[in-house]
Amino acid sequence: MKSMDLAQIYARNDKNRVYLRTDKNGTEIWADYTCPRCGGAGGADAWTYTGWTCYSCGGTGRRDKPQLIKYYTPEYRAKLDDRARKRAEKKRLERVEELKANLTEHMKEKGFNESGKIYVAVGNTYDIKDQLREAGAKWKPRFRSWVFAEKPEEFDTVELSFDEICEINEMAGRIEYKDIDFISLIASKLPAPEVVSEYVGEKGKRLEFKATLEDWRSWEVPSYSGWGTDTKVLYKFRDDSGNILIWCTTGYGVDSKIKKGDKIILRGTVKNHSEYKGEKQTELQRCTVKVA
Ligand SMILES: [Zn+2]
16 A cells, blocks of 8 residues: 555544455545444443434444445545546536537526527616516526516516626536626616707707807808818817707817717807707807817
């Protein structure tokens, strides 16, 4: 025998254990006669009131039919552990392969349809929860809402795809939900509320707005002086209430550092109210624009 671990050394001194044989791997096989109830003590203080002696072995601490115990050499133990690790790794890879091969089935188990989509009910779902349930929706706490596998016609929903919210965890060998904020994801897919532009202020009034630079364009016109051309620039802003503000000026009135989509503070005097492509817009003049 190459080496012996502590359990084997103790086993040699335990009167309830009997050595049987050693196999070709150096594994010692022992017969253990220890009573499983009293652990070989023959009794226990905890049983004092019912009589200290163990009723399973009658106080001998031994049982008739021994349990076979194997003591491995550290070398063989390491070999077994290594084999077990390789088996587990092979199983993991097989599981991942299986998940990929039968992904549609696994997606369906998680409530997705054949195309890997689910539909999450949005809006006030509490008031219509009974209708949602009757229509086949399932409550999913993860989304704090009701979920359909197929897009229902009678309810407002947001579509989520398997790839967006799930992934195969290859290390664990299973399909998992991604570690993302599902509520925000759903919210980001809601259609933006419809914005209606209204006229702002009265002609001649000087006003200040919190606004966004939405668009601008420029073109050349013959110069007023008669020499060369002037640059005309049309800026389109939208204030925080969704109203369109227009400023047409000669030369670039807005610093080029300010880009489309930037939040700005806009001051200007109302010049006119007009309509363009069915939308009401307030034309401004003598504007100043600075970064908000
Ligand atoms: Zn016993």
